[in-house]
Amino acid sequence: METIKKIQVTKSFLPPKEDYLAYIDKIWESKWLTNNGPFARELEQKLASFLDVKHVLFVANGTLALQVPLKVWKFDGEVITTPFSYVATTSSIMWENCTPVFADIDPNTCCISPEAIEAAITARTQAIMTTHVYGIPSDVEAIEAIARKHKLKVVYDGAHAFGGNYKGRSILSYGDVSTVSFHATKLYHSVEGGAIITNDDELAAQMKLARSFGHIGDEHYSLGINCKNSEFHAAMGLAILPYFGEIVEKRKEIFKVYDAALPKLKLKTVTKPAGLDYNYPYYPVFFESEEEALRIKEGLEKSGIFTRRYFFPSLNLLPYLTGQECPVAERLAVSVLCLPLYHDLSIPEAEFIVERLSQLIDQK
Ligand SMILES: *Cc1c(COP(=O)(O)O)cnc(C)c1O
Numbered sequence: 529m530e531t532i533k534k535i536q537v538t539k540s541f542l543p544p545k546e547d548y549l550a551y552i553d554k555i556w557e558s559k560w561l562t563n564n565g566p567f568a569r570e571l572e573q574k575l576a577s578f579l580d581v582k583h584v585l586f587v588a589n590g591t592l593a594l595q596v597p598l599k600v601w602k603f604d605g606e607v608i609t610t611p612f613s614y615v616a617t618t619s620s621i622m623w624e625n626c627t628p629v630f631a632d633i634d635p636n637t638c639c640i641s642p643e644a645i646e647a648a649i650t651a652r653t654q655a656i657m658t659t660h661v662y663g664i665p666s667d668v669e670a671i672e673a674i675a676r677k678h679k680l681k682v683v684y685d686g687a688h689a690f691g692g693n694y695k696g697r698s699i700l701s702y703g704d705v706s707t708v709s710f711h712a713t714k715l716y717h718s719v720e721g722g723a724i725i726t727n728d729d730e731l732a733a734q735m736k737l738a739r740s741f742g743h744i745g746d747e748h749y750s751l752g753i754n755c756k757n758s759e760f761h762a763a764m765g766l767a768i769l770p771y772f773g774e775i776v777e778k779r780k781e782i783f784k785v786y787d788a789a790l791p792k793l794k795l796k797t798v799t800k801p802a803g804l805d806y807n808y809p810y811y812p813v814f815f816e817s818e819e820e821a822l823r824i825k826e827g828l829e830k831s832g833i834f835t836r837r838y839f840f841p842s843l844n845l846l847p848y849l850t851g852q853e854c855p856v857a858e859r860l861a862v863s864v865l866c867l868p869l870y871h872d873l874s875i876p877e878a879e880f881i882v883e884r885l886s887q888l889i890d891q892k
Pocket residue numbers: 589590591592613614616617659685687688709710711721722
């Protein structure tokens with residue numbers, strides 16, 4: 529029997545082991561394992577300068593990063609959000625006892641529609657929390673104008689946006705707060721981890737306190753939680769950062785193979801706006817129906833190629849929520865597949881994926 533090499537949808541980047549171990553040796557010397565250690569601080573400084581932002585708070589994960597600003601603002605009302613994201617965007621709103629109100633998405637960018645945000649605003653609306661889907665920036669200008677007009681806070685879930693720039697600025701520099709995930713499956717990672725980004729000094733100070741139980745020494749200032757991160761995680765972040773440019777370049781080459789094949793396959797992907805310096809985090813393709821997407825998914829798996837329904841389901845349809853409709857997000861969530869994409873996926877492998885995809889599409 530022919531053995532099939534499996535091609536997973538993603539694969540974590542690991543730096544050369546010596547690079548990581550050089551940091552670990554230093555941890556053994558210092559015996560400083562966690563609690564705002566030297567590597568966590570060094571990572572925060574390096575990320576702040578890389579992103580050209582004032583404050584980067586290294587935290588335990590990208591989900592708590594979304595929860596902390598809502599907690600610090602003491603919000604308990606409605607938060608307008610996107611149905612087309614990972615479940616954490618919605619669940620963090622609910623975990624903070626706020627009510628998610630879904631605004632449907634733009635079918636070309638998959639990001640929230642500003643018109644739908646306007647239509648969803650009520651007297652109870654306190655914030656907009658939305659995702660830069662697949663690293664495509666949300667319509668930040670329109671969202672900022674809406675937020676200013678209605679006095680709302682804006683939190684961007686930038687879990688996919690690390691390293692991407694829009695109009696000459698890091699995508700993560702927009703909004704009152706931007707968050708990012710450094711989970712192992714992301715473009716840039718620290719195994720587990722994330723960051724909260726803001727240019728607001730006062731808010732940064734409040735969130736720093738909240739990250740670490742709300743106290744400094746014996747002095748207790750405000751309600752807090754534990755969402756700081758360790759020196760071992762910071763070390764991984766520091767060890768990978770020098771390779772980030774290389775990671776993006778490799779993914780860009782794979783993108784070229786997929787992009788070139790799309791017209792022939794008659795498939796659509798997301799539209800990138802002008803002014804975007806892209807970070808190539810995911811390669812979604814949209815099929816005409818759920819049935820077709822599932823047929824292709826299964827067919828590819830028979831050749832050892834694994835894709836992911838990402839994002840699925842549309843979050844307004846979560847079983848613990850009731851009754852809001854988002855027809856665009858619902859249609860796209862059932863018909864999307866993300867193709868394999870990672871730094872060491874070879875060009876011949878990408879070409880093989882395209883070839884199998886093409887054969888399956890023709891078989892219909
Ligand atoms: C991964 C992800 C998160 C959650 O990040 P974690 O670090 O896994 O908690 C949140 N939002 C989006 C859009 C994500 O892709």
